[in-house]
Amino acid sequence: MYEQLKLDNQICFRLYTASRLMTQAYRPMLEPLGLSYPKYLVLLVLWEKDNMVVSDICRRLSLDTGTLTPLLQRMEADGLIVRTRGIADGRQTLVSLTRKGATLQEDCKDIPSCMMQRCSDTMQNAEQAYQMVASLDALINVLKQH
Numbered sequence: 195m196y197e198q199l200k201l202d203n204q205i206c207f208r209l210y211t212a213s214r215l216m217t218q219a220y221r222p223m224l225e226p227l228g229l230s231y232p233k234y235l236v237l238l239v240l241w242e243k244d245n246m247v248v249s250d251i252c253r254r255l256s257l258d259t260g261t262l263t264p265l266l267q268r269m270e271a272d273g274l275i276v277r278t279r280g281i282a283d284g285r286q287t288l289v290s291l292t293r294k295g296a297t298l299q300e301d302c303k304d305i306p307s308c309m310m311q312r313c314s315d316t317m318q319n320a321e322q323a324y325q326m327v328a329s330l331d332a333l334i335n336v337l338k339q340h
Contacts, residue, residue: 219312223305227298228272232265234302237274240291241299247280248287256338274298 201207217231224234239254240246246254252262266289269275274295280286310323 216309219309220305223308227301229298229302233269233272233274234305236262236265236269236289237291237295237298237302240275240289240295244296245288245290248277248289251289256334269295 197203220231220234224231229237235255236251239251248259248262248266251257252259255262266275266277270277273292276290276292278288278290280288310320313323
């Protein structure tokens with residue numbers, strides 16, 4: 195057997211597993227709020243800057259419009275956002291928070307610290323967490339170029 199083809203030697207498998215388990219860890223905090231993890235990510239983007247063009251949200255989340263559009267449709271049906279045509283360019287769709295979507299920010303404010311605490315068993319301090327974020331960002335940037 196080729197050593198490089200063993201599952202234990204695959205960084206991609208570790209990243210995939212960590213991503214899946216991280217998403218699972220968010221579920222108990224998000225479900226009572228009626229949110230899925232992807233909806234939470236869109237809200238995080240809109241809480242930073244409301245009234246964004248769909249293509250900017252796609253770039254921010256590294257998603258294509260085919261993935262984001264159905265998610266935005268569900269969020270609009272849930273009353274979290276509204277989508278409108280751009281005034282300057284009717285081909286653009288603007289996404290804005292509703293009052294309900296904006297209000298959820300207060301309900302979600304403790305989620306990041308809860309997740310950091312949950313992950314603290316594997317990270318001995320905040321500096322280690324920031325180093326991991328920087329390493330993952332570097333990896334993401336390299337992969338985006340290919």
